[in-house]
Amino acid sequence: MTEGFSCAFYPKHFASYLLLFISLSLSLQMTGKRRLATYVAVTLSSLKLSTSLQLRRPLFVRVATRSSAPSSSRRTIHQGSSPSTQEESERYDPLQEALRKSEERALDNFIEQEAPDWLQGRKGMPFECTACGRCCKTQGDVYMSPEEIQKASQVLGLKPNDFVHEYASHALGQSNDFDETTTWIRLREEGQSCVFLDGDGKCGIYEARPHQCRTYPFWPNLLKSAKSWDEECRRKDEDNESTLPPWTPVDGGCEGMKTIETLPMDGGSETDVPMREVYRQLFEYVTSDKRFPKDTERPLSPTNKQE
Ligand code: SF4
Numbered sequence: 001m002t003e004g005f006s007c008a009f010y011p012k013h014f015a016s017y018l019l020l021f022i023s024l025s026l027s028l029q030m031t032g033k034r035r036l037a038t039y040v041a042v043t044l045s046s047l048k049l050s051t052s053l054q055l056r057r058p059l060f061v062r063v064a065t066r067s068s069a070p071s072s073s074r075r076t077i078h079q080g081s082s083p084s085t086q087e088e089s090e091r092y093d094p095l096q097e098a099l100r101k102s103e104e105r106a107l108d109n110f111i112e113q114e115a116p117d118w119l120q121g122r123k124g125m126p127f128e129c130t131a132c133g134r135c136c137k138t139q140g141d142v143y144m145s146p147e148e149i150q151k152a153s154q155v156l157g158l159k160p161n162d163f164v165h166e167y168a169s170h171a172l173g174q175s176n177d178f179d180e181t182t183t184w185i186r187l188r189e190e191g192q193s194c195v196f197l198d199g200d201g202k203c204g205i206y207e208a209r210p211h212q213c214r215t216y217p218f219w220p221n222l223l224k225s226a227k228s229w230d231e232e233c234r235r236k237d238e239d240n241e242s243t244l245p246p247w248t249p250v251d252g253g254c255e256g257m258k259t260i261e262t263l264p265m266d267g268g269s270e271t272d273v274p275m276r277e278v279y280r281q282l283f284e285y286v287t288s289d290k291r292f293p294k295d296t297e298r299p300l301s302p303t304n305k306q307e
């Protein structure tokens with residue numbers, strides 16, 4: 001935040017002051033009604049001139065600040081061009097910029113070292129969510145980190161501890177309460193759906209949904225081959241569509257994913273998700289997934305008696 005004061009000298013003000021000065025001088029040399037009439041006429045003219053002149057740039061500006069604005073080189077790094085307003089230059093945050101750059105570098109490294117070979121050369125992946133809600137209806141574990149718990153609690157207007165006791169089936173920590181030892185929780189299910197799936201098929205904590213929900217279907221197990229991707233796609237059959245469970249190995253599940261075996265390598269649809277975004281989500285999933293327990297090591301402590 002920049003604090004300080006400024007003093008600007010505008011041409012339109014100068015013209016007004018000049019006319020006022022002339023009017024005063026003339027009126028001093030006259031008497032009676034002529035002096036008054038001249039004074040009023042010239043004053044009105046000067047005011048009109050002042051408001052009609054559209055000169056917006058000051059001839060000179062003197063600025064005194066207690067903290068200086070970012071240098072132009074920093075601004076160039078941030079936006080590729082100089083900010084056009086003071087507001088834009090104040091939004092520049094070198095720390096955020098450094099963080100963004102380091103994240104981009106980490107993503108570059110991830111793509112270089114860990115991206116599956118068969119994705120090389122693709123421009124995008126055929127996926128566009130239809131909000132069918134099937135991915136929330138299958139059985140599976142949805143984990144949340146402490147940061148995600150705090151965000152979701154805020155959305156629901158709950159204390160994190162109340163959130164955990166209301167919505168978690170299991171948690172890992174030194175107690176069943178949400179405290180500094182909590183490393184993750186697992187959401188409980190209702191029926192065979194996630195506890196947050198509402199009657200309209202919508203997520204009750206959508207803007208704060210966990211990483212693993214936000215990054216679906218760009219998960220490692222689905223992106224490892226064209227076959228694994230295609231198996232996850234919903235394969236509709238008009239005859240049995242209404243009776244199909246949300247997901248089966250034979251019929252797949254996600255109706256927003258399109259099979260790719262028959263599509264050209266470079267994608268082909270405007271709705272394809274660009275590869276960089278695919279990798280970004282894959283990277284996010286992999287990073288968050290490392291913090292959660294694997295199937296073979298689940299030291300779960302139940303937090304909720306409803307399951
Ligand atoms: S948290 Fe939301 S998006 Fe994730 S499984 Fe539950 S209902 Fe679906």
Ligand code: SF4
Pocket residue numbers: 128129130131132133134135136216217253254255256257
């Ligand atoms: S199953 Fe696929 S299309 Fe349906 S809501 Fe989930 S991600 Fe979207």
